[in-house]
Amino acid sequence: MADLTAITSWTLADAQHFARRAGFGLTPADAAVLQALAPGAAIDAWIDCTGTAYDPAAFNAALATADVVLEPLVSANTAVAGSVDVAAVAAPHPFLVQGADTWRNSLNTAQALLAWRMQHNPHAFEERLALFWHNLFATGWHKVDNTALMLKQLQLFRSQGLAKFDDLLVLVSKDPAMALWLDSVLNNAAGANIPNENYAREVMELYSLGADNGYNQTDITQLARALSGWSFTFAEADYIQNPANPGQKFAADARFKVYDGTAIAPDTRLWWGGAATVSSNLHATGSITLFSQTLDVTTTANGWAKGENAIRSIISAKGSNCAQFLARRLLTHFVTAGYSAQDQTDVANLIQGAAFDLRVVLKTLLKSQFFFSAASRYALVEGPVSWLVRATRMLCPALPAGSAQTPKGYPAWRLVTNSATTFDQMGMKLLDPTGPNGWKEHTAWLNSNTMRYRAKAVAALALNETRAYNGTTYPLFPTFVTTDWFPSAPASAQAVYDRLAALLQPAPIPASVSAAWLAALWPTTFTWDSASQTKARELAFLILCSPSGQLY
Amino acid sequence: MTTRREFIQTLGSTGALLAGLDACGGGGKGSSSGGGTTPTPTPVPASPILVIVNIDGGYDWLNVTPPNAGTNLGVYQTKRATLGITNPALLTDLGSGMALNKDFTGMDTLHALGHVAWIPGIGMPNPNLSHFTCIDLWGQGAAVPAGNGWLGRFADTAFNPSGDVLRGLTVTPDLPVMLKGTTRSFVSITSAGGYVYPAYLLSTSTVPDAATLETGWGTALSASSADPGILAAAQAGKLFFDAQNNPAFGTGGTLTARTPTVPYPGDATYPVLKLSGAALSTSLSSQLKLIAQMIAAGLPAQVYFSRLSGWDTHSNQAVDHPNLQRALGGSIKAFYDDLATITTTAGLAQDRVMILAYSEFGRRVQENNGGTDHGTAGLAFCVGKSVKGGLYGGYPDLTSLDSNGNMKYTTDFRSLYATVLERWLGQAATATDTLLGSAYPRLGFL
Numbered sequence: 001m002a003d004l005t006a007i008t009s010w011t012l013a014d015a016q017h018f019a020r021r022a023g024f025g026l027t028p029a030d031a032a033v034l035q036a037l038a039p040g041a042a043i044d045a046w047i048d049c050t051g052t053a054y055d056p057a058a059f060n061a062a063l064a065t066a067d068v069v070l071e072p073l074v075s076a077n078t079a080v081a082g083s084v085d086v087a088a089v090a091a092p093h094p095f096l097v098q099g100a101d102t103w104r105n106s107l108n109t110a111q112a113l114l115a116w117r118m119q120h121n122p123h124a125f126e127e128r129l130a131l132f133w134h135n136l137f138a139t140g141w142h143k144v145d146n147t148a149l150m151l152k153q154l155q156l157f158r159s160q161g162l163a164k165f166d167d168l169l170v171l172v173s174k175d176p177a178m179a180l181w182l183d184s185v186l187n188n189a190a191g192a193n194i195p196n197e198n199y200a201r202e203v204m205e206l207y208s209l210g211a212d213n214g215y216n217q218t219d220i221t222q223l224a225r226a227l228s229g230w231s232f233t234f235a236e237a238d239y240i241q242n243p244a245n246p247g248q249k250f251a252a253d254a255r256f257k258v259y260d261g262t263a264i265a266p267d268t269r270l271w272w273g274g275a276a277t278v279s280s281n282l283h284a285t286g287s288i289t290l291f292s293q294t295l296d297v298t299t300t301a302n303g304w305a306k307g308e309n310a311i312r313s314i315i316s317a318k319g320s321n322c323a324q325f326l327a328r329r330l331l332t333h334f335v336t337a338g339y340s341a342q343d344q345t346d347v348a349n350l351i352q353g354a355a356f357d358l359r360v361v362l363k364t365l366l367k368s369q370f371f372f373s374a375a376s377r378y379a380l381v382e383g384p385v386s387w388l389v390r391a392t393r394m395l396c397p398a399l400p401a402g403s404a405q406t407p408k409g410y411p412a413w414r415l416v417t418n419s420a421t422t423f424d425q426m427g428m429k430l431l432d433p434t435g436p437n438g439w440k441e442h443t444a445w446l447n448s449n450t451m452r453y454r455a456k457a458v459a460a461l462a463l464n465e466t467r468a469y470n471g472t473t474y475p476l477f478p479t480f481v482t483t484d485w486f487p488s489a490p491a492s493a494q495a496v497y498d499r500l501a502a503l504l505q506p507a508p509i510p511a512s513v514s515a516a517w518l519a520a521l522w523p524t525t526f527t528w529d530s531a532s533q534t535k536a537r538e539l540a541f542l543i544l545c546s547p548s549g550q551l552y
Numbered sequence: 553m554t555t556r557r558e559f560i561q562t563l564g565s566t567g568a569l570l571a572g573l574d575a576c577g578g579g580g581k582g583s584s585s586g587g588g589t590t591p592t593p594t595p596v597p598a599s600p601i602l603v604i605v606n607i608d609g610g611y612d613w614l615n616v617t618p619p620n621a622g623t624n625l626g627v628y629q630t631k632r633a634t635l636g637i638t639n640p641a642l643l644t645d646l647g648s649g650m651a652l653n654k655d656f657t658g659m660d661t662l663h664a665l666g667h668v669a670w671i672p673g674i675g676m677p678n679p680n681l682s683h684f685t686c687i688d689l690w691g692q693g694a695a696v697p698a699g700n701g702w703l704g705r706f707a708d709t710a711f712n713p714s715g716d717v718l719r720g721l722t723v724t725p726d727l728p729v730m731l732k733g734t735t736r737s738f739v740s741i742t743s744a745g746g747y748v749y750p751a752y753l754l755s756t757s758t759v760p761d762a763a764t765l766e767t768g769w770g771t772a773l774s775a776s777s778a779d780p781g782i783l784a785a786a787q788a789g790k791l792f793f794d795a796q797n798n799p800a801f802g803t804g805g806t807l808t809a810r811t812p813t814v815p816y817p818g819d820a821t822y823p824v825l826k827l828s829g830a831a832l833s834t835s836l837s838s839q840l841k842l843i844a845q846m847i848a849a850g851l852p853a854q855v856y857f858s859r860l861s862g863w864d865t866h867s868n869q870a871v872d873h874p875n876l877q878r879a880l881g882g883s884i885k886a887f888y889d890d891l892a893t894i895t896t897t898a899g900l901a902q903d904r905v906m907i908l909a910y911s912e913f914g915r916r917v918q919e920n921n922g923g924t925d926h927g928t929a930g931l932a933f934c935v936g937k938s939v940k941g942g943l944y945g946g947y948p949d950l951t952s953l954d955s956n957g958n959m960k961y962t963t964d965f966r967s968l969y970a971t972v973l974e975r976w977l978g979q980a981a982t983a984t985d986t987l988l989g990s991a992y993p994r995l996g997f998l
């Protein structure tokens with residue numbers, strides 16, 4: 001059974017284990033600061049974002065100066081009209097470098113922004129949580145076709161990811177990106193129309209209960225009726241202008257609206273951008289029968305969508321099924337894939353006992369003896385994006401220092417996501433999963449192709465790959481071996497290994513393997529010179545792409 | 553032309569299935585092939601290659617090969633009032649009450665050549681309307697599904713565990729469950745070049761100690777461990793490592809360059825476009841081009857896997873579905889023609905390849921607001937010179953749908969697998985039955 005009682009003391013290794021799973025890792029020095037606190041209070045603060053350690057000032061300042069710069073304008077030659085000397089820009093730019101023809105709707109730029117947030121957000125937990133919900137409520141840009149609405153959904157996961165699950169499920173059901181993704185906007189059950197089942201099926205199969213777990217085809221068609229007409233509108237304020245082409249507008253926000261034939265607000269457009277004064281009527285009125293209950297689903301005159309009661313009834317009528325489903329997902333992402341049926345039931349009982357309050361559930365789970373047990377340690381293969389983010393957190397300068405570097409925090413992620421669809425080939429096309437089932441986790445992250453691209457990605461990071469553009473050469477990921485990786489000079493090859501292993505925190509690497517690496521890299525005497533510093537990069541690369549380096 | 557009623561009576565829509573699976577196939581017996589004479593199929597080659605095309609998302613095959621006669625047509629006209637394809641000018645008659653949508657580019661030509669075996673109504677006894685459950689069931693292909701795939705189990709049996717690394721390939725970035733074995737898995741290779749170690753992401757820089765790094769990585773991959781996660785990572789890495797070091801792959805980790813002389817969908821010279829006039833998707837055509845390049849380069853692969861996604865047409869089907877059909881049919885036809893230009897050491901590529909296309913399910917007969925919902929029985933088809941063209945199994949009876957309004961299956965999908973394993977991939981009959989967990993009747997197209 002899963003021992004869900006809280007630990008009362010912890011070691012440095014425990015604190016690092018927690019930080020890897022509930023964030024994107026901590027350096028040994030930062031982990032020591034965390035470990036000095038009592039685990040209960042430290043974990044509460046980590047999750048609740050309280051205390052100076054999670055002060056977002058520098059992060060918000062960097063975000064505030066973010067903007068889009070067209071890649072052809074990146075040039076150190078300021079004689080070129082409109083050029084931007086990236087090296088002279090005063091802060092890291094998460095949005096920097098945008099293709100000229102893809103203004104504001106570039107998937108790669110949105111991916112870069114998200115990865116950059118993961119790398120630098122001092123409240124790492126909210127990014128980890130957003131990543132978890134992004135996989136569970138998997139929504140794909142290729143159909144939504146709007147990065148702003150995709151990022152709006154991610155922000156929903158940050159802000160409401162610790163709410164009660166039924167509240168979160170209602171908000172997701174009203175989310176504009178989701179409404180486009182699973183055809184809610186086209187779900188017409190008014191009159192004799194036959195509803196579109198897409199969202200109703202997947203909200204139970206993929207988002208709350210699991211396949212064939214507590215519902216049947218009739219429930220799907222009834223729920224589809226309840227959610228018919230669930231759509232959204234755009235107000236004028238929701239559009240932003242292209243600064244380079246003021247005639248071009250891009251919808252950057254949207255608001256929920258049931259399309260029931262009633263008036264829409266003045267200066268408001270329909271979900272496809274059409275001008276209108278009333279919404280079309282797609283909404284089924286009357287009552288439905290769901291899980292043997294009768295529910296009135298007629299939207300009220302003030303716009304309250306009573307269909308949300310149908311969503312809530314998934315949790316109220318099928319609480320045990322839903323709790324078992326959530327337990328599986330939480331265990332597989334945060335704890336271990338090797339859980340027993342009893343472990344799953346124990347966590348499901350926790351979820352039901354907490355009335356689906358996700359904050360209570362996550363805190364209990366992440367403080368538990370079960371989470372910190374030896375069996376849970378390095379028990380999961382890490383997803384490729386968080387795996388790469390964690391490596392950058394260990395090897396790249398943190399934000400305040402990063403902005404003082406030259407070149408100044410060049411937007412590595414934009415170039416990484418731009419090239420060879422790196423995230424896609426690593427097996428996680430961030431913001432654009434193929435289907436609503438998201439990505440399978442743990443060992444499903446691994447195949448020959450994903451391992452190939454993991455090696456390529458960390459080659460860029462550890463081996464200091466550069467990109468030349470318009471006469472300027474930039475490191476993809478600025479890294480500084482002597483100042484950041486080794487603030488004090490290592491005295492031996494073994495000391496180089498020990499420091500890198502402490503930073504990168506792979507699962508235990510067999511001594512025979514590390515010994516073979518060191519013997520090959522430093523066959524004779526050891527001197528901490530530039531040649532050894534290059535070899536330290538190579539050693540970091542080997543650790544990161546070794547089998548042990550994939551676990552966390 | 554055989555009427556639908558006669559067709560069903562011949563095949564039996566329920567009870568006579570197991571005995572009558574190939575009653576309508578074989579040299580065009582009982583089927584018209586659109587006017588051509590059906591040639592004698594070429595013998596199954598000594599070095600056969602199987603190319604899987606996964607039609608991902610549950611395709612609405614009812615609009616690809618719609619009924620064009622009898623009571624099925626009546627039901628179809630009623631339930632597909634806006635989306636149905638009923639205009640004879642848009643269809644090629646396949647006989648037996650089944651027609652072929654002309655948007656399925658190139659397939660009418662392949663059919664007329666007698667090289668296509670159509671299996672409408674393929675499915676399973678306990679159908680499921682979940683994409684992901686069905687994808688897993690189709691992938692596993694077993695009497696008792698157990699987490700591995702029918703081709704993965706074939707690899708377990710047929711491939712040399714310490715070699716044969718390139719014998720089963722997917723050109724998709726993922727590794728589908730269909731290709732997962734217990735002891736062996738397929739290699740995923742998505743590009744023809746840069747398959748070297750370590751390959752830089754963006755730049756053309758060289759690594760100072762490349763040989764040291766390569767040896768060092770190999771050391772880590774080969775180290776033993778009791779941890780299943782580490783073992784999985786090691787196996788995945790080693791498949792790449794061994795593949796890129798395999799002399800069959802090509803000098804410098806790059807396949808011999810090849811430019812097809814046959815235009816593929818999406819190419820500038822390809823004559824068929826989307827309804828909008830834009831170029832067709834290159835998603836599948838680029839995968840099949842890569843497979844053709846691999847075959848031309850002499851890779852020892854016996855099985856290739858490819859995929860065209862986007863078929864989950866809940867909405868906008870009137871636009872999306874024709875475009876998808878053009879890309880799917882056009883890519884298969886271009887690939888088939890391209891193979892005629894490739895001579896391998898084991899013979900003409902076109903003589904060695906059979907294409908097997910399948911989807912996880914068909915769609916609901918009744919349309920709704922511009923789209924169709926999840927359904928049950930599907931349409932699989934095989935293309936090749938050794939294939940005895942025609943219709944196999946029975947077209948579902950649209951007057952006898954299940955309680956959800958979905959079609960009842962007429963051919964068990966594992967019969968297709970049994971046929972392919974035994975008659976194309978050369979497994980003994982008993983071994984085939986063992987791989988699938990039961991003895992499924994063979995279809996008559998091979």
